[in-house]
Amino acid sequence: MTKKSFISVISHEEQEENRGSVEFQVFRFTNKIRRLTSHLELHKKDYSSQRGLRKILGKRQRLLAFLSKKDGVGYKELISQLNIRKLKTR
Numbered sequence: 001m002t003k004k005s006f007i008s009v010i011s012h013e014e015q016e017e018n019r020g021s022v023e024f025q026v027f028r029f030t031n032k033i034r035r036l037t038s039h040l041e042l043h044k045k046d047y048s049s050q051r052g053l054r055k056i057l058g059k060r061q062r063l064l065a066f067l068s069k070k071d072g073v074g075y076k077e078l079i080s081q082l083n084i085r086k087l088k089t090r
Contacts, residue, residue, distance in 0.1 A: 022067050023078055029060040030082050 018024065036053045040046060064084075068075040079085060 026063050029056050
């Protein structure tokens, strides 16, 4: 998913681009995580990138926890759009 299409999806109510929103931040972190993961598949001993990846994963995890407490429906939609993890079904 490209950045412009995702911005239009998350800001369908607002006319201006809300780049500080939790959803957009999670989207950006997800793109960085995917890039770093593919980089680390080639360069297994790049420990600085491994540390950066762990930091970004922690930031994204905290943002997702905040979003799930604030808006459970929006959290589930974001998870399914970004294909981050499988939702638990009961």
